[in-house]
Structure formats: C-alpha cells, structure tokens
Amino acid sequence: MVNKKDDNQTEKAILEAADKVFTQKGFAAARMEDIAQEAGINRALLHYYFRSKDKMFDLIFQxxxxxxxxxxxxxxxxxxxxxxxxxxxxxxxxxxxxxxxxxxxxxxxxxxxxxxxxxxxxxxxxxxxxxxxxxxxxxxxxxxxxxxxxxxxxxxxxxxxxxxxxxxxxxxxxxxxxxxxxxxxxxxxxxxxxxxxxxxxxxxxxx
Amino acid sequence: MVNKKDDNQTEKAILEAADKVFTQKGFAAARMEDIAQEAGINRALLHYYFRSKDKMFDLIFQxxxxxxxxxxxxxxxxxxxxxxxxxxxxxxxxxxxxxxxxxxxxxxxxxxxxxxxxxxxxxxxxxxxxxxxxxxxxxxxxxxxxxxxxxxxxxxxxxxxxxxxxxxxxxxxxxxxxxxxxxxxxxxxxxxxxxxxxxxxxxxxxx
DNA sequence: GTCTATAGGGTGATAGAC
DNA sequence: GTCTATCACCCTATAGAC
The missing domain is CATH 1.10.357.10 (Tetracycline Repressor, domain 2)
Structure with missing residues (x-):
C-alpha cells in the first residue's frame, strides 16, 4: 500500500476517456489507442484496469x-x-x-x-x-x-x-x-x- | 461482350447487400465479408466493382x-x-x-x-x-x-x-x-x- | 502501477489463375 | 467476371521488465 501512485485517480481518468470516445464514435469505431491517448496513458493500462474492450464498454453503456x-x-x-x-x-x-x-x-x-x-x-x-x-x-x-x-x-x-x-x-x-x-x-x-x-x-x- | 454472365445483375445484388449491412451495422462495424456473404459472392468481387469500402459506403449513404x-x-x-x-x-x-x-x-x-x-x-x-x-x-x-x-x-x-x-x-x-x-x-x-x-x-x- | 515489446487474429485490398 | 491465395496493416490482448 506504499508505492501506488493515484490508484483510483487513473481509473477515473480512464472511465472519463472511455465515456467520451465510446459515446462519440460508438463501440466498433472506437479504438483502445484513442481511449488511452484521451486518458493520457498507455494502452496496456486499460487492460490492467478493465481486462477487455467489451467489459469496458458494457460498464460505460450501462x-x-x-x-x-x-x-x-x-x-x-x-x-x-x-x-x-x-x-x-x-x-x-x-x-x-x-x-x-x-x-x-x-x-x-x-x-x-x-x-x-x-x-x-x-x-x-x-x-x-x-x-x-x-x-x-x-x-x-x-x-x-x-x-x-x-x-x-x-x-x-x-x-x-x-x-x-x-x-x-x-x-x-x-x-x-x-x-x-x-x-x-x-x-x-x-x-x-x-x-x-x-x-x-x-x-x-x-x- | 460475349462471356460476361449477368453484368449488372451482380452489381445490383452487391448494392442491395451493402445497403442492408451498412444500414444495420454502420460503417465501422460492417465488414466486407458480411456484404459479400449477403450478396452470395466473393470479397474480391466487391473491390472489382467498387474499388474500396469507402467508395461503396459513400454511394450507399448518399x-x-x-x-x-x-x-x-x-x-x-x-x-x-x-x-x-x-x-x-x-x-x-x-x-x-x-x-x-x-x-x-x-x-x-x-x-x-x-x-x-x-x-x-x-x-x-x-x-x-x-x-x-x-x-x-x-x-x-x-x-x-x-x-x-x-x-x-x-x-x-x-x-x-x-x-x-x-x-x-x-x-x-x-x-x-x-x-x-x-x-x-x-x-x-x-x-x-x-x-x-x-x-x-x-x-x-x-x- | 506503468511501461515496452510482441503475440495473435482479423480486415481491406491486390495479384494472378481461370 | 469470378475465384483463390496472399500481402500489409491495424487492433486487441498479454508477457515481462522496471
């Protein structure tokens, strides 16, 4: 519990970015790279937090x-x-x-x-x-x-x-x-x- | 002009298929394979008739x-x-x-x-x-x-x-x-x- | 937690035989 | 005109270093 930077800070950033990109482009046209860039982080991080594009989308969509x-x-x-x-x-x-x-x-x-x-x-x-x-x-x-x-x-x-x-x-x-x-x-x-x-x-x- | 089968027969089939697939899925989610299957033909044929996915889409969309x-x-x-x-x-x-x-x-x-x-x-x-x-x-x-x-x-x-x-x-x-x-x-x-x-x-x- | 590198699969497009 | 085979690229997902 010592070395974590901003735990739910980045998680929040990702969610906001995902929301923006998915909402604007729809599921099919949205790329993980777009979301990562929008959140100012790396593609791999997205999967670390939410496993897959589908899971991420379901969350946002709901x-x-x-x-x-x-x-x-x-x-x-x-x-x-x-x-x-x-x-x-x-x-x-x-x-x-x-x-x-x-x-x-x-x-x-x-x-x-x-x-x-x-x-x-x-x-x-x-x-x-x-x-x-x-x-x-x-x-x-x-x-x-x-x-x-x-x-x-x-x-x-x-x-x-x-x-x-x-x-x-x-x-x-x-x-x-x-x-x-x-x-x-x-x-x-x-x-x-x-x-x-x-x-x-x-x-x-x-x- | 002798050996062509049904010239604008297949063209028409492709257009109908493209219309159906694009309209239902949108540009990004639609795949050329979907359209080809729907038209009962091969992927390569789509490009023979309409060059690219974009050109095809523009036509349908218009x-x-x-x-x-x-x-x-x-x-x-x-x-x-x-x-x-x-x-x-x-x-x-x-x-x-x-x-x-x-x-x-x-x-x-x-x-x-x-x-x-x-x-x-x-x-x-x-x-x-x-x-x-x-x-x-x-x-x-x-x-x-x-x-x-x-x-x-x-x-x-x-x-x-x-x-x-x-x-x-x-x-x-x-x-x-x-x-x-x-x-x-x-x-x-x-x-x-x-x-x-x-x-x-x-x-x-x-x- | 966050990165780089890469695997693995899919998709648009073209070459070439028929 | 229509097919099969294949190239080249892009995108999701994971492995592994830090």
Missing part, C-alpha cells in the same frame, strides 16, 4: 442508459398531476441532453444492434421499461373521463412528448444547419424549447 | 440521405395550405420510415460523426437544407397574423413535427418494449400515428 432512464422512471411514478408530470418530463429530458449531447444517438445506435441488452440493463437501473407507461396511462384516461383533456391514446401521447424533446438532439447536426445555428445558438434554442413543448402539449390536450 | 430529404423538400416547397402541408409531411415521413426501418438511426449516427458530409450530399439531393424552413416560416407567420393559428415559433414547430414522426423509429427497440409490441404491432401503431400526430398538431395550433 451507466449511460441509467442516466437516460433512472430520472425518467422517478418522474413517471411520482404523484404529480398529469400536466405537471409532463412538464417535468420535458424539463428533465432537455436538461440531461444539454449536459450529455451525444447520449441519445449513442444509446439508440448501440441498442438497435443489440436490442436484448436493453432489458437486462434497464431493469438493473430500477426502471422496468414495460411498467413506465402503466401509471401514466391510467392518469391520462382519468383526465379524459373527467373531461379535463381531449380523447387521446396515452402511448401515442408519450411518444410525442419524448420525440419532441429528444429528437432535436439526435438530429443535432441537421438541426444546426437548417436553423443556421452554431453550438451556442443550438443550446439556446433548446432552452426555449422547454416552455415551447409544454405549451404545445397543453394546447393540444385541451378538450 | 442514396439513403436522398430518400430522407428529396421528398420532404418537394412538400416543403409546394403550394399547399399550411395544415395540409403539415399533414403531408407527417404522412410522407411515416410512410418512408415504415419502408426503411433502419434509415434514420443509420443516417443520423453517421452524420453525427461526419457532419461536413451533410452539406455536400444534401445539396446534391437538390434540397438546400438551410432553405427548407424559409417558405414554411413565412407561411406560419402569415397564418398567425391572419389569426388562424396560435402564436408559435416556426422552427420550434418544425422540430416538433419531425420529432413526433421520426423519433419512434429511431427509438424502435425501446418503444417496442415499453408498448409491449412485436414488429407487426409496432407498424400498426405507426400507421395509426399518422392521424394521431396531425390531430395533435391541429389542436395545438388552434388560437
């Missing part, structure tokens, strides 16, 4: 998926009234995606190639994906019955919410060109978008 | 982006009234994506890694991306001024339309689990979704 789902699960199962809940979802998604720009395209791309990974990981994260909609659906139907919102299919509504919030980040390079914005401009548009989406949905749901 | 944008451009620049135009966009996107399930995640993933490719290709396709919004914006503002729709930012509206239509396909594996559907069920939900989205937008835009 973390990323958790970010994507854990917060969402809490909101979905909370006791807020429907409109507030929708507002919270939108704010949460956009806030997270502003902090992690490459997150959704990375997760969705890797998931598309390995759909089975999804279940195991998401359940680990505590958010049974198939249960996400259950409570939400009940609440939507209750509001419809009470006449406070228009007749709508809960699943379709949920897809609309997620699509409006997440899609611009997935299509970021296209959006930047079409809107003629740089990164700063893009982020400012996404900040406005929080209120824009919520208003849009509230009006769309009016009876 | 075609895919064209599918994505060419039809959209026509609709955006047409003379339909606003609501009809929005309806046409939604129907067009969902129809195309039902026919090409892996298209958006593929295009968006590769674009994220090579944003510069975007411009050259999209302009080739005849749809200046930065002009896509111009006419649409004017029309939206006209309707607002006429009092037929609510005050809305055209760019935000456009992102909402595209997000609602495209996102479920990008997140297809997640959606299938959350909605507990198989492929057939997913497609039927997306068919319903055409009307769902249009209604949603019309209500959201009511003054």
């Amino acid at each position: 973390q990323r998926v958790s970010i994507f789902f854990s917060g969402l699960g809490q909101i979905m199962h909370s006791e807020k009234p429907l409109i507030e809940k929708i507002q919270a979802i939108v704010e949460h998604e956009i806030t997270i995606l502003l902090a992690h720009p490459y997150l959704p395209i990375f997760v969705l791309q890797e998931l598309n190639q390995n759909p089975h990974r999804m279940l195991a990981i998401a359940e680990n994260a505590g958010a049974h994906p198939s249960l996400l909609l259950k409570k939400f659906s009940v609440e939507v139907r209750a509001e419809i019955k009470a006449g406070t919102i228009r007749e709508t299919d809960p699943a379709q509504l949920f897809m609309s919410i997620m699509g409006m919030a997440i899609y611009p980040f997935v299509a970021r390079p296209v959006v930047k060109i079409i809107l003629e914005k740089d990164d700063v401009g893009f982020e400012s548009v996404m900040l406005q978008r929080k209120k824009e989406i919520t208003d849009f949905i509230i009006h769309a749901l009016k009876p | 075609q895919r982006v064209s599918i994505f944008f060419s039809g959209l451009g026509q609709i955006m620049h047409s003379e339909k009234p606003l609501i009809e135009k929005i309806q046409a966009i939604v129907e067009h996107e969902i129809t195309i994506l039902l026919a090409h399930p892996y298209l958006p995640i593929f295009v968006l993933q590769e674009l994220n890694q090579n944003p510069h490719r975007m411009l050259a290709i999209a302009e080739n396709a005849g749809a200046h991306p930065s002009l896509l919004l111009k006419k649409f914006s004017v029309e939206v503002r006209a309707e607002i001024k006429a009092g037929t729709i609510r005050e809305t930012d055209p760019a935000q509206l456009f992102m909402s339309i595209m997000g609602m239509a495209i996102y479920p396909f990008v997140a297809r594996p997640v959606v299938k689990i959350i909605l507990e559907k198989d492929d057939v069920g997913f497609e039927s939900v997306m068919l319903q979704r055409k009307k769902e989205i249009t209604d949603f937008i019309i209500h959201a835009l009511k003054p």
